[in-house]
Amino acid sequence: MNKLIVGNWKMNGGMASNEVLLGSIVDGLFSVSHAQLAVCVPAPYLAQVQTRLQGSALAWGSQDVSAHEQGAFTGEVSAHMLKDFACRYAIVGHSERRQYHGETDEVVATKAQRALASGITPIVCVGETLAEREAGQTEAVVKRQLAAVIHAVGHCTSELVVAYEPVWAIGTGLTATPEQAQQVHAVLRAQLMAASQKANRVHILYGGSMNAANAASLLAQADIDGGLIGGASLKPADFLSIAQSAKA
Numbered sequence: 571m572n573k574l575i576v577g578n579w580k581m582n583g584g585m586a587s588n589e590v591l592l593g594s595i596v597d598g599l600f601s602v603s604h605a606q607l608a609v610c611v612p613a614p615y616l617a618q619v620q621t622r623l624q625g626s627a628l629a630w631g632s633q634d635v636s637a638h639e640q641g642a643f644t645g646e647v648s649a650h651m652l653k654d655f656a657c658r659y660a661i662v663g664h665s666e667r668r669q670y671h672g673e674t675d676e677v678v679a680t681k682a683q684r685a686l687a688s689g690i691t692p693i694v695c696v697g698e699t700l701a702e703r704e705a706g707q708t709e710a711v712v713k714r715q716l717a718a719v720i721h722a723v724g725h726c727t728s729e730l731v732v733a734y735e736p737v738w739a740i741g742t743g744l745t746a747t748p749e750q751a752q753q754v755h756a757v758l759r760a761q762l763m764a765a766s767q768k769a770n771r772v773h774i775l776y777g778g779s780m781n782a783a784n785a786a787s788l789l790a791q792a793d794i795d796g797g798l799i800g801g802a803s804l805k806p807a808d809f810l811s812i813a814q815s816a817k818a
C-alpha cells in the first residue's frame with residue numbers, strides 16, 4: 571500500500587501564497603514514488619484549489635465538516651458543499667477542534683458519517699494529551715475516540731483514514747518516537763481489524779511535528795501508513811521531502 575501524506579494548512583494561506591505553494595508541490599510530484607499526497611485547506615480556498623489541482627496527482631480536502639446535513643447552522647459547511655468542490659478528504663476530530671470547539675467523540679463520529687455519506691473520506695484524528703499519557707491512559711483514550719466512529723459508521727470502517735496525533739506533539743516540535751507511535755498504531759490497527767476484515771487497507775497516519783528529518787524513521791514502522799503534516803506542509807521542500815521518505 572502506498573503511503574498517504576496529507577498536509578493540514580490549518581488557518582494559514584492567502585490567494586497569492588496558495589498559488590505559489592500549490593505550484594511548487596505540483597512541480598515536485600515527479601520526485602515522489604511511493605506516496606499519494608493531499609492538502610487540506612481552509613474552506614474559502616477550496617474553489618481556488620480545485621481549479622489549480624484538477625487533473626494533477628495532488629488531492630485536496632477540508633479541515634472539518636458539519637455534523638448537520640443542511641439548514642440553520644450559521645457558519646457551518648456541509649459535506650454536500652465540500653463535495654461540490656470535489657473534496658476527496660475531510661479531517662474530522664482534529665485535537666484543535668476537540669480542544670477549542672468542544673467537539674465530543676459523538677460529534678466527531680457524526681461528522682465522519684456525514685463525510686462518508688457524501689463520498690468524502692474522513693481523516694479521523696485521535697490522540698491523547700500529555701496528562702493522559704502520563705497517567706497511562708493513551709490506549710484507552712485513542713480506543714474510546716475510534717470506537718465512537720466505528721460504532722457510527724459500521725460496515726464503512728474500511729473506508730476511513732485514521733490519524734494518530736498525540737496532542738502533546740502537535741505544533742510543539744516534540745515527536746513521538748517511532749516505537750511510541752508504532753505501539754499506538756498497532757492498537758488502532760487491531761481495533762479496526764476487529765471491526766472490519768477489510769481494515770488492513772485503512773491508512774493509519776501519524777501526525778505531530780513530523781518533518782523532513784524524522785519522517786523516514788516514522789514511515790518505516792509497520793503500521794504507520796503515512797503522515798498528517800501541519801507546519802511542515804506549508805514549506806513545499808519539506809512537504810515533498812517527507813513524501814520522498816516513503817519507501818515501498
Ligand code: PEP
Pocket residue numbers: 578580735739740741742743777778779780798799800801802
Ligand atoms: C496537525 O495539525 O495535524 C499537525 C500534525 O501539526 P504539526 O505537524 O505542525 O505538529
